[in-house]
Amino acid sequence: MSENCKPLLSIEDFCVSFGDRQCVFDVNLAIGRGERVALVGESGSGKSVTALSVLRLVRDATHTGRIVFDGEDLLTKSEQQMRGVRGADIAMVFQEPMTALNPLYTVGQQIAESLRLHEGLRPNAARERGIELLRRTGIPEPERRIDSYPHQLSGGQRQRAMIAMALACRPRLLLADEPTTALDVTVRQQIVDLLIGLQEQEAQERGMAVLLITHDLNLVRRFAQRVAVMEKGVLVETNTTEALFANPQHPYTKRLLDSEPRRAIESVPDDAQNVLSIEGLAVDYRTNAKGWRSLLGRTAFRALHEVDLTLRRGETLGIVGESGSGKSTLASTVLGLQRATIGDVKVAGKPLREYRSSSKAWRALCARMQIVFQDPFGSLSPRMTIEQIVGEGLRIHRPQLDAPERRARIVELLQEVGLSAEVLLRYPHEFSGGQRQRIAIARALAVEPELIVLDEPTSALDVSVQQQVLGLLTRLQKKYGLSYLFITHDLAVIRAMAHRVVVMKSGRIVETGHTLDVFDTPSHPYTQSLLAASILQNAAALKENIA
Structure with a gap:
């Protein structure tokens, strides 16, 4: 955080315990307005508990210390007061949108809920704002997709819809919990670029900051301006992204950065026998036709075309x-x-149909x-x-x-x-x-x-x-x-x-x-x-x- 950037969020001497078991120890972390900070660590390090505690979403836990947002200690607020903070001032993007989104409501209805509760918009106005948010997050045909249910969207589209919901009330702090873990590389790239673009725009207008919770170090290097590293509930190192990756100080940080996959495989002998061979493989799925084609009954969708490979x-x-x-x-x-619809799959030289x-x-x-x-x-x-x-x-x-x-x-x-x-x-x-x-x-x-x-x-x-x-x-x-x-x-x-x-x-x-x-x-x-x-x-x- 730069010297001229006043903290938007300040976590001070923060501890979390579940009964007699303490899992977060004296965490101190500040996030400035317009800043992108990554909180990294392995499962069980306490990063998600710390982030969720900002919204007071950790149940049956004892908290000590302070979580100060824009000058007010969130730990002293009542549950009713926190409902006014969640979604309006601080919003969250979860790891698995299919779980986080309600399957019984359309995307538009779920975006409108936040707008109705925090801004009092009427249905038509909320719908128009929802369409604009979907368009802004890059979902194609937003006028149509706003009436889609979560299962009707792809993984990347669901994550974009989650981001649209989070940004509906223009929060000043966005918590992103593993937002790209289950996505393909190209979709992951799109979501990262989207988050950076949206944050930079909102940072200029409202000073929006982002706290990214992740274990993806490549994502951290691309996204974050500062990095905080947690191990077993303790914040062990904080630095700018460039400095931390170039010269990590704590042994745990060094171990994390040294955990990238290494190529240590042995070459395969030239005379090694084929365990698997596939020749001209094509696979069709039978699907229900739409429109006038439904009169002709079920149709075929070809999922594989002329695949040849050996192992x-x-x-x-x-x-x-x-x-x-x-x-x-x-x-x-x-x-x-x-x-298979066409072609052969052979295991040890014998087609699967013979095994059957x-x-x-x-x-x-x-x-x-x-x-x-x-x-x-x-x-x-x-x-x-x-x-x-x-x-x-x-x-x-x-x-x-x-x-x-x-x-x-x-x-x-x-x-x-x-x-x-x-x-x-x-x-x-x-x-x-x-x-x-x-x-x-x-x-x-x-x-x-x-x-x-x-x-x-x-x-x-x-x-x-x-x-x-x-x-x-x-x-x-x-x-x-x-x-x-x-x-x-x-x-x-x-x-x-x-x-x-x-x-x-x-x-x-x-x-x-x-x-x-x-x-x-x-x-x-x-x-x-x-x-x-x-x-x-x-x-x-x-x-x-x-x-």
């Missing part, structure tokens, strides 16, 4: 592309969850292919213990093992991914995100697969935890000769992990080749646009880490 033993093939590019359809077809000829053959195929999902909490049953989760595949595919042998194998698998036997009787909610992803990997390894589909396995993880999981996957690949089909929108992860990369757009492969060749000299305009939008400000540093 060798011990190789990682990265699949990148925006939402709707066909990545998930390709993965579903490889796993046999979606049938008998239940025994299909069960054997399922053991050869496994998947690790993006959200480990959603993919692990909350009602099963870790022993039951990891051992489920063994019960189905290794029925010859008795109970002691099965438990011994489960313990071995958990130790393989860095967990101890002490976790056997615990449940998923008792673990961190990184630990849950390790459990998901152990479950996939249980049946000794040859191919593992990795569907955004690190996108929900902090940078240091991400590095640990990627290191684990690399080590397991070397040890067992595993083949990975790695789907992600994080190009830094692909650069570090993939031997070869496939770039998909609108269901087609537009470019493929060795990863470093494609990243250093992309030939297709779409690949060039993806790389330009990836916010890889530290690309040079990544190159230095390539083995």
Whole structure:
């Protein structure tokens, strides 16, 4: 914060406790008018609790210290007084708009609610303001989209609608909690540019400041003017963005900045056999036609067009592309969850349709292919213990093992991914995100697969935890000769992990080749646009880490 910039928000000696457990310790942070500040740290560091406390949204907690906004201590205000602050003076953009937006109301109705409560606008005036806000945030056809429900919008459009809602009453402070985590690189770039543009405009007119809560260091480098770093509830370092990235002082900050993915994969032998081969693959979805075409019945939408690729033993093939590019359809077809319309998917040289000829053959195929999902909490049953989760595949595919042998194998698998036997009787909610992803990997390894589909396995993880999981996957690949089909929108992860990369757009492969060749000299305009939008400000540093 510059010397001439008076604090808009001042957090002073602030502590938060839940019962006897204190989670935020003596935080002091000031944000000036018109300033963009990033609050970074791993999950559990206290950054979200601190930000939510500004709006007094942390329930069943004890607060001490002061949170002074424009000269008034928010901690001394009544709940009724805080309702006048929320949305009007201080607004928030949440991480997952599909959860934050009410599915029963249109986008226009949700924007109008804030305008009605804080500015007393009548319905017609609120609607016109809503259309203008949607137009300002870049949503196409705002006159039509204002009557859309959240599920009718794309992820990027939902996030833009959230930003429009937050800006409806022109707040002086915007809290943005991981606003780009679940978005593709190009959409992420658009949202970042949008936030910067809107903030700069509002800063000139009203001095609006932004507090960004994130673990995405590339986003911080691009967006923030100052950075505050939290570790285990303590604010360990604050500095300008340029100074902090150039010369971090605290060991934790250094560790965070040193957590970018590193390329440590081994080359694949030239004579390695193909585990997976796809030839001329096309996949259609049957959809209900609209308009006069509905008289003709259901129509077909082609999600994949003439896809050809191979994956060798011990190789990682990265699949990148925006939402709707066909990545998930390709993965579903490889796993046999979606049938091909045209072409063949062959596993170990044998088409999937031949495996389907008998239940025994299909069960054997399922053991050869496994998947690790993006959200480990959603993919692990909350009602099963870790022993039951990891051992489920063994019960189905290794029925010859008795109970002691099965438990011994489960313990071995958990130790393989860095967990101890002490976790056997615990449940998923008792673990961190990184630990849950390790459990998901152990479950996939249980049946000794040859191919593992990795569907955004690190996108929900902090940078240091991400590095640990990627290191684990690399080590397991070397040890067992595993083949990975790695789907992600994080190009830094692909650069570090993939031997070869496939770039998909609108269901087609537009470019493929060795990863470093494609990243250093992309030939297709779409690949060039993806790389330009990836916010890889530290690309040079990544190159230095390539083995």
